[in-house]
Amino acid sequence: MALLDENRLFSPDPVLRGLSRTLYDSVRDLPIISPHGHTDPQWFAENAAFPDPARLFVTPDHYVFRMLHSQGVPLEAMGVPRADGGETEQDPRTIWRLFASGYHLFRGTPTRLWVDHALQEVFGVTERLSPETADSIYDRIDDCLKQDAFRPRALFERFNIEAISTTESAIDDLKWHRMIRDSGWSGKVITAYRPDAVVDPEFQGFAANVEKIGEMAGEDATTWQGYLAAHRNRRAYFKEFGATSSDHGHPTARTEDLPQDVAASLFDKALRGACTEDEADAFRGHMLTEMARMSLDDGLVLQIHPGSARNHSDPIMARFGRDKGYDIPTRTDYVHALRPLLNAVGERSDLTIILFTLDETSYARELAPLAGVYPALKLGPPWWFHDSYEGMMRFREMATETAGFYNTVGFNDDTRAFCSIPARHDVARRVDCAFLANLIATGRLAEDEAFEVAHDLAYRLAKQAYRL
């Protein structure tokens, strides 16, 4: 018995299935390029065993615990840590059984596919997770985790990861990355420059963070020029640890290209905590343009991840803090929002700006037309809630006709769920091959070209776009 269908995500039509299969077989074993994600560099630095099945699959995975919670399971019961230090379930087997008893909730979701893939391919499980099988599967995983072959570096190698990027705050000391580098291990784990804490006036502790970045950079970051210099310094430092990109998660896609004196005076207000909401948004928007200008100098790829209404529930935020599954996509305008940035640097073909969206309505209407003309712009793959079979298919169907394949940048998994990485790349490769099979079968693409595109989407485009 197997949890996974060998031909999953391919159409049952024999023509389409045959084409999909042949294309997929040509890319399935390519190394994984993971240029954007949230794995923990400490794993690779220390190479300690993962503690237990629950803390590997349930507690850290917001896709998992949000679904269980939606049906009434308290976050505490899944061991999600309380911000207020309150009690939570500590027994991993109890948490695992809860997961097993709610496993039917994931029917038809990508989580089901990712978890089944990890269970079968990583841990050799062949029975469906259920209340009846919960314990035996728990035991099997737990046994594995005690073996060296299941430590982070071993899995990294087994997953055939050619390069992976984590994401660190601009004021992170990168000690884990240093430890990885100093260890002499050959795995390519790089960082990415995420400056939200020091470019968002509404970020908790903004002024202190700015002071900190100044200290780290040896600049007086409380002046506008010193602040910019500190960014440049830190970007260079991140580049020492392999960084090839910066990453920006703003509530909107707003950009600004303000005169320097206006920007400087907004920065002063921000430091004094005196910005209005609109001014904070304008400052964040202006900093995207500043970052793009720095990219022209230092070559970092600029990633923009806008449009998440974060921490939607006040009671959950108060009790558990950030990142608890309560970040909800919102309608996002790009056409007007990106104009200042694009007027400033959009025509530069030596710059790469990678756009993501949580608003699928923008694929065909805004993002593909923009990426299909501006030399600097490329489209990131489907993101968060949309990094699924249907979501990826909609992306190709809506973006390809106007942006083509070559204004997209392949796949990235964007995950902190380590064991799901091969699963996610496998899903992306299968969906792309299924999409290409349909193009061939409907006379929209020649077969020899489809093989080239399949390879590009699975490997080359990510490598090129992220300069890896």
Add this chain to the structure above:
Amino acid sequence: MALLDENRLFSPDPVLRGLSRTLYDSVRDLPIISPHGHTDPQWFAENAAFPDPARLFVTPDHYVFRMLHSQGVPLEAMGVPRADGGETEQDPRTIWRLFASGYHLFRGTPTRLWVDHALQEVFGVTERLSPETADSIYDRIDDCLKQDAFRPRALFERFNIEAISTTESAIDDLKWHRMIRDSGWSGKVITAYRPDAVVDPEFQGFAANVEKIGEMAGEDATTWQGYLAAHRNRRAYFKEFGATSSDHGHPTARTEDLPQDVAASLFDKALRGACTEDEADAFRGHMLTEMARMSLDDGLVLQIHPGSARNHSDPIMARFGRDKGYDIPTRTDYVHALRPLLNAVGERSDLTIILFTLDETSYARELAPLAGVYPALKLGPPWWFHDSYEGMMRFREMATETAGFYNTVGFNDDTRAFCSIPARHDVARRVDCAFLANLIATGRLAEDEAFEVAHDLAYRLAKQAYRL
């Protein structure tokens, strides 16, 4: 000859068709749960014969008369009553012939499927409606309607309806429901609490309506506390007639959770007709939260149906009044609009809030992510204009990956076209089975699980969610 294809709505691919068929055969004969609709309780109370084919199929069905009208047929010619008492066509055969001569306009629409289903399955018609067949089909239906087997209660039983909910205004006396109950008939026809007339300051006669609800409830409803007490009293009264839900049709999804003194003073302004548009919207929004709090006490399920721009045409409104096919869906924001309500009660798993939308762009972007985390939230089925093959398929494709199946609530027909009820549930069952067949064939769901889900979607989920 038959009007209906036995395998309609199933893919022609043999694998998909076979799976769809097998799944469908397992649910096709399940009883109908119709937890939200607009049938007339007078039908079941009096059990009088339906008058004639035109007044059964054309005059009351806005899907039918709006399409004919869009091609230039005056509403008068279809017997739609004039608000100003002007003349309209009275001869049902003339109206029927008009319908027949425009029947090609419905090609590719759900109305065509619903009407064909009713003609064949209810009245045994096997010829396509057309100018040539108009009279013979008219005669056949007319003959049927004179028979007892075609009276409302007989059809109710023949349709295998286990439970149906009508919708009544909070200030309705429920006399037809009382008559049904007193008749001793076993058919389960329940009501639902619809308070628009007394929670919407912009509703015609709002102040008088508030006075009336006070009288009916024995409360001084002109005070804020008396007004809330009157609601509680009426909800209890509705529960005596089987109500398990309240229903709310607001122009936007806005909710508020105002301090009680602010709400009270808005209520005063509303009574005096002094609310601005924004204040009226805020008051409606606040009342959703009040209703949710009452639900925590009395267990009624809260249904929200936002986003219709009603009575779009002034000339039609002046000549024919409300509900004449001129209610147009609008873009609707949920993420920000629902926050006050969800902050107040969203974490309660003993509460059920069922959300509907006329804006399909919100399925994947907003509604599935919200319902996929808040314990209180569930997603209603595709509504109005979207309760069709394509609309239902889009709903499953866009909502399932993030909300799963178990944060949805099965199907409801939402109709006043009685004969279309079996047709609509049949369409929903077929589409869900076709969707599940595709999940199986693409390795996204095991076959045994799909059978369970098919049963859930066709029957169990509606029964559970609506507490029937």
Add this chain to the structure above:
Amino acid sequence: MALLDENRLFSPDPVLRGLSRTLYDSVRDLPIISPHGHTDPQWFAENAAFPDPARLFVTPDHYVFRMLHSQGVPLEAMGVPRADGGETEQDPRTIWRLFASGYHLFRGTPTRLWVDHALQEVFGVTERLSPETADSIYDRIDDCLKQDAFRPRALFERFNIEAISTTESAIDDLKWHRMIRDSGWSGKVITAYRPDAVVDPEFQGFAANVEKIGEMAGEDATTWQGYLAAHRNRRAYFKEFGATSSDHGHPTARTEDLPQDVAASLFDKALRGACTEDEADAFRGHMLTEMARMSLDDGLVLQIHPGSARNHSDPIMARFGRDKGYDIPTRTDYVHALRPLLNAVGERSDLTIILFTLDETSYARELAPLAGVYPALKLGPPWWFHDSYEGMMRFREMATETAGFYNTVGFNDDTRAFCSIPARHDVARRVDCAFLANLIATGRLAEDEAFEVAHDLAYRLAKQAYRL
């Protein structure tokens, strides 16, 4: 070898393919009705040979040069003329080689299909365009262009065009159309009335344009009444050259129905260049209603093309001017925006208003519900960026269930790329047949009805709607 698959755009499923093919064979050779487009009347007036392959395929086609530019090719290198008179590439073979070397960028795009179709069907090319074949294909096309059989009128006849409409400014003298008429040639090339230059206060040279229309019409167009009279006069003049429609390209879908004195005073402000942005938008919106009222008198069909954010890049606008691929679709509201117009004339079934959109989210939510009830409204085919396989399929899937087929108006190619016209109509016919095949195979439409609809969509509806 062939560039085109005989069964392109049909599903590989044998049932669907068979049905699609049979339907398509019944419409493939119908004459082309092209009621809206941007071909140059000078071509048909002078009937001169097209200059060379680059100036036929690359330099004038924004779909082509925007894609190459998005990957870093300067517009200058493709011979796109500079607004500032700067140098651009003049050698057509060099430009053609650039096109050939970037031809892989068009994989999966409609441009690829259009160009391949023109290469094979018009010029007999059977090899794929690539750096290796660039020169031989160039030579072949260049040879053809020197032959009489490849002059505009000969191609027009070979393309089987029954009627084509160009679009001219209200202040165009129509000299090419006069020349065509005077030539005695039998080809039906008509004009359409495009008054943007004289109804948009923000149009460059608005006041001078108004003065000019007055002169041309023999009216004092600087008064409100004279201005309206000038429009009536010019519309009559355009009708002499076959015009059956007017066309309006506004940034939003806003309409107004202002009192005449308010409109007159806005017009005065507009002439003085004193309108605010909002007033300019209101004036444009009001003029749509005035145009509709004129249509009630003179029978011109009113086309509305809203929602393009034009000339998005300031540097490109400064260097190259308008229409350089930098017009980006935006979110567009119709429900509220069209109300004033529809309240004024929407119930008139002797008027035809054809709506287009660049915002696909409005198909199912707004446009189909509006066109499915207002007698005056019809939906134009998928427009700009959406006039592709996926775009057309989405349009049918999202609009048909609520608007039916008969509130749509067939296809129009909207192009200035002459050789792509047969390709575009062929794509539309194939997609519609594929859509209809699916309706038949899923029991949603009878086969005999589908043949009638296929004919309507390919030919009759455009002819009727545009009164050709």
